[in-house]
Amino acid sequence: MTTPRPETLARLTPVLTKRWLSPDAWQIGTYEKLDGYAALRKALKAHPDDLIQLVKDSGLRGRGGAGFPAGLKWGFIPQGDGKPHYLVVNADEGEPGTCKDLPLMTHDPHSLIEGVIIGSYAIRASRAYIYIRGEAVHAARRLRNAVQEAYAKGYLGRNILGSGFDLDLVVHSGAGAYICGEETALLDSLEGFRGQPRLRPPFPATHGLYASPTVVNNVGTIASVPYIVLGGAEWWKTMGTEKSSGPMIYSLSGRIANPGQYECSMGVTLRELLELAGGMQPGHNLRFWTPGGSSTPLLTAEHLDVPLDFEGVAGAGSILGTTATQIFSDQDCPVYATYRWLEFYHHESCGKCTPCREGNYWMVRVYRRILAGQGTHEDLDTLLDTCDNILGRSFCGLGDGATSSVTSSLTYFKQDYLDYIEGRTAPKLSDKQLVGAH
Numbered sequence: 001m002t003t004p005r006p007e008t009l010a011r012l013t014p015v016l017t018k019r020w021l022s023p024d025a026w027q028i029g030t031y032e033k034l035d036g037y038a039a040l041r042k043a044l045k046a047h048p049d050d051l052i053q054l055v056k057d058s059g060l061r062g063r064g065g066a067g068f069p070a071g072l073k074w075g076f077i078p079q080g081d082g083k084p085h086y087l088v089v090n091a092d093e094g095e096p097g098t099c100k101d102l103p104l105m106t107h108d109p110h111s112l113i114e115g116v117i118i119g120s121y122a123i124r125a126s127r128a129y130i131y132i133r134g135e136a137v138h139a140a141r142r143l144r145n146a147v148q149e150a151y152a153k154g155y156l157g158r159n160i161l162g163s164g165f166d167l168d169l170v171v172h173s174g175a176g177a178y179i180c181g182e183e184t185a186l187l188d189s190l191e192g193f194r195g196q197p198r199l200r201p202p203f204p205a206t207h208g209l210y211a212s213p214t215v216v217n218n219v220g221t222i223a224s225v226p227y228i229v230l231g232g233a234e235w236w237k238t239m240g241t242e243k244s245s246g247p248m249i250y251s252l253s254g255r256i257a258n259p260g261q262y263e264c265s266m267g268v269t270l271r272e273l274l275e276l277a278g279g280m281q282p283g284h285n286l287r288f289w290t291p292g293g294s295s296t297p298l299l300t301a302e303h304l305d306v307p308l309d310f311e312g313v314a315g316a317g318s319i320l321g322t323t324a325t326q327i328f329s330d331q332d333c334p335v336y337a338t339y340r341w342l343e344f345y346h347h348e349s350c351g352k353c354t355p356c357r358e359g360n361y362w363m364v365r366v367y368r369r370i371l372a373g374q375g376t377h378e379d380l381d382t383l384l385d386t387c388d389n390i391l392g393r394s395f396c397g398l399g400d401g402a403t404s405s406v407t408s409s410l411t412y413f414k415q416d417y418l419d420y421i422e423g424r425t426a427p428k429l430s431d432k433q434l435v436g437a438h
């Protein structure tokens, strides 16, 4: 294990993670002692429009994957329309490899709740929801307890801190479907329907929850807001890069010495993150990695110095996504890893549109054939052709995301595919597994 050099250690910028190691960080007493709810007191004295402007000025971009500017999204909510407005926090966190929102809600749930109250005040919502994935029982319990504590202290409910502002906050557990992280499927699920994406337009900003104006934001986006209110937009912009401001929680997993969450200014490189994480596990050399979860094209050891911000990763042909960096070594097979991800997408496809529903089904069968040593050279063309018919032709981003590892692994690791097809690599799947596709 390598020890990080002081200059690399200085790349750590604990903002959203700063309380995580404090004893009982999740309790309201601890939170209040460590600046908690100070931003809310400040925000409630400001005009809601000024808060939207502040978030715009900070350059905060959504932490849920697409990087949409948060202040702009808040500004789309029509004001004075006489309809109820809603703030919905997307806490589904289903992207394989992603592990930043659940630890945040487990260790510091009040920072999210404080962000929800400020955000709701800014967009004039009197009801907010946190949609958390069903399997995250521990985080949901922490969150519900924290919501109760906030009600008891007058941070939620009627006439919050004497400001005249009312807000109710509901924590809703989903049933554990990846598609329910897609914001419109999430809204359908929250309304009690089967979670499937909605046609857009109209967008949630005008026709969201119960056909009313709704902001859907990721946990990390909303939890950033109290820090911006306290520290100011200029301070926030001292971290990160010109178009990707602020700190970001990078979740590192795979063949590294110390997997976990590392909060750094946006633009940190994988080389630096690996150093912070103690390097690769003994005997392993980096071969490929995802910069932002399994829906983002694979990168390789050539990309160690790519700045991990929205622009830098796009420049390298991938997507920053959820900053879930999954690290694979020379002892891992890119064909098998891609197959495992495809099994996930095939299983999680909601079935609404043909390219994703059928395409993923067929690609899984092709991968099984290749991995069982029965693939053909034509199979590689079939995979690329299928991806071509899914990407950009699917109803939502799940279909697009499924193609990422297929096309990128074929770009960087075609030889690995050929080795299975031409018999140089021993089959990884048996004949029995080959016929198991359903």
Ligand SMILES: Cc1cc2nc3c(=O)[nH]c(=O)nc-3n(C[C@H](O)[C@H](O)[C@H](O)COP(=O)(O)O)c2cc1C
Binding pocket: 061, 062, 063, 064, 065, 066, 067, 068, 090, 091, 092, 093, 094, 095, 178, 179, 180, 181, 182, 183, 184, 216, 217, 218, 219, 221, 222, 396, 397, 398
């Ligand atoms: C299949 C799929 C799954 C998604 N899962 C999540 C998720 O678990 N959490 C999340 O915040 N965004 C997820 N998103 C992105 C959301 O649709 C949406 O862009 C995001 O919640 C907006 O929040 P932000 O602007 O704060 O990033 C997913 C998108 C797709 C297509």
Ligand code: SF4
Binding pocket: 179, 197, 348, 349, 350, 351, 352, 353, 354, 356, 357, 394, 395, 396, 397, 398, 399, 400
């Ligand atoms: S792309 Fe997949 S998940 Fe999205 S609507 Fe189509 S079938 Fe459903």
